[in-house]
């Protein structure tokens with residue numbers, strides 16, 4: 138009998154304990170849903186809401202912006218629209234690939250003259266030009282695209298700059314640099330009228346492309362040996 142009483146007391150105690158737990162959580166839930174007018178958001182993450190002064194769960198900043206009720210989806214759409222409208226004025230006064238293109242053309246002209254030392258000197262200028270483009274005015278997507286191409290191009294410009302006297306090695310990197318320059322022009326455009334030329338002899342026809350400012354064919358891969366070998370592939 139004692140046992141039965143004891144166990145029923147235990148049961149009753151457990152039951153109340155459970156019941157109390159449920160009652161305790163209830164008011165917290167109703168508070169968060171009812172008092173949306175007192176919600177605050179993070180200035181960086183408008184989708185994060187909480188009480189004023191609480192920390193943003195994404196970045197830890199204090200929630201200081203009064204929550205206006207705009208759902209996260211609307212904010213996302215707004216960002217996408219902004220990104221699309223930013224695509225237009227890419228070639229602004231602050232972001233420009235003209236310096237890169239101009240120094241590349243000088244490099245190409247040095248190779249046409251079989252001038253390895255000159256090519257090395259201009260290769261360093263191409264490197265500097267690739268490094269000094271102002272990417273702060275373009276959106277994150279275009280900045281990433283620029284950096285991906287430019288990082289590869291910088292490596293080739295560096296090798297051309299460091300290999301004065303080894304014109305064959307410089308021309309190998311020039312072929313790969315030319316592809317990068319072509320990609321930059323395709324992505325960001327240029328103010329100049331340019332041509333993409335192609336030499337079917339170089340690298341068994343695999344990589345002999347270059348960009349030129351003149352309609353006349355002057356081959357940077359063979360110089361005086363085969364100056365007029367090649368043809369215009371397209372106008373850029």
Ligand SMILES: [Zn+2]
Nearest residue numbers: 179182193196
């Ligand atoms: Zn945040």
Ligand SMILES: [Zn+2]
Nearest residue numbers: 296297306310
């Ligand atoms: Zn190399």
